[in-house]
Amino acid sequence: MSTRLYEHPIFLEHVTPAGHPERPDRVRAINVALGHPNFARLDRKEAPLASEEAVLLAHPEDHLRAVMRHIPEEDGEINQIEADTYASPKSLQAALTGVGAAMAAVDDVFTGQADNVFVAARPPGHHAEKTTAMGFCFFNNAAIAARHAQKRHGAERVAIVDWDVHHGNGTQDIFWDDRSVLFCSTHQMPLYPGTGAKDETGKHGTIVNAPLSPNVGSEQFREAFKSRVLPALSDFRPDLIIISAGFDAHHRDPLAQINLVGEDFDWATGRLLEIADKSASNRVVSLLEGGYDLEGLAESAGLHVLRLMKG
Numbered sequence: 218m219s220t221r222l223y224e225h226p227i228f229l230e231h232v233t234p235a236g237h238p239e240r241p242d243r244v245r246a247i248n249v250a251l252g253h254p255n256f257a258r259l260d261r262k263e264a265p266l267a268s269e270e271a272v273l274l275a276h277p278e279d280h281l282r283a284v285m286r287h288i289p290e291e292d293g294e295i296n297q298i299e300a301d302t303y304a305s306p307k308s309l310q311a312a313l314t315g316v317g318a319a320m321a322a323v324d325d326v327f328t329g330q331a332d333n334v335f336v337a338a339r340p341p342g343h344h345a346e347k348t349t350a351m352g353f354c355f356f357n358n359a360a361i362a363a364r365h366a367q368k369r370h371g372a373e374r375v376a377i378v379d380w381d382v383h384h385g386n387g388t389q390d391i392f393w394d395d396r397s398v399l400f401c402s403t404h405q406m407p408l409y410p411g412t413g414a415k416d417e418t419g420k421h422g423t424i425v426n427a428p429l430s431p432n433v434g435s436e437q438f439r440e441a442f443k444s445r446v447l448p449a450l451s452d453f454r455p456d457l458i459i460i461s462a463g464f465d466a467h468h469r470d471p472l473a474q475i476n477l478v479g480e481d482f483d484w485a486t487g488r489l490l491e492i493a494d495k496s497a498s499n500r501v502v503s504l505l506e507g508g509y510d511l512e513g514l515a516e517s518a519g520l521h522v523l524r525l526m527k528g
């Protein structure tokens with residue numbers, strides 16, 4: 218497989234208050250892990266900046282303006298957008314670069330520049346609803362990427378698989394009544410943000426939630442994947458699979474109580490690649506979401522990317 222990686226120093230310049238789990242060191246830890254000789258074959262590219270208009274693929278203009286109003290001007294200043302979400306002077310540029318990388322990744326897999334792509338960006342995106350920045354997220358990168366695939370490349374069916382330990386409420390909100398996008402999520406329940414029950418299936422049955430009880434591990438995660446996520450994906454026959462790749466279900470993560478190991482992310486990646494091979498000409502775009510223990514994050518992201526490269 219040819220695997221592309223999007224990275225950019227701006228992802229280190231979105232600053233959150235001291236002690237906040239969503240911090241620049243997360244991307245630093247991934248960059249160090251992917252610097253290992255095992256990843257020498259990765260096709261590394263600098264992430265491009267998206268236009269502000271790109272955000273409108275998944276959000277109304279009011280949302281973009283509201284986020285922009287919260288961006289501080291003075292160096293060192295940090296504004297609180299809501300309970301958990303903060304903006305520093307470079308946050309808008311970082312968020313728009315994450316959006317730009319997600320869209321470029323879609324272009325790459327549809328034009329044959331790469332079989333699959335990993336985007337090591339922050340802030341994350343899957344909690345951002347149509348009109349709400351929340352849970353460390355400004356703009357929903359996965360949703361914007363899906364809309365871009367449809368609009369620019371004529372994708373008819375896009376699947377978004379979200380294995381972040383928190384439910385991707387934002388992605389569910391955006392595609393609730395859209396039969397052209399399948400959203401599958403495994404997540405701990407109960408846990409922030411509180412949505413993601415099994416009976417939340419969307420207007421057309423294209424939302425598949427597979428909640429996991431606290432303190433379960435690999436076996437239950439793989440069983441949820443095998444019994445709920447993979448059959449739904451196979452039936453849907455997506456033209457593109459987008460992964461909301463959060464690594465906070467790792468057993469070391471401080472924000473949740475699921476006990477996955479790095480190999481589970483390797484395994485899940487492998488299963489998604491099999492489906493992408495069958496219906497999507499191998500097209501997989503993976504976007505970093507959560508993951509707050511630096512060691513667990515680096516290990517998990519490394520094994521995920523290695524599997525993308527091996528196929």
Ligand SMILES: [Zn+2]
Binds near residue numbers: 463
């Ligand atoms: Zn998360």
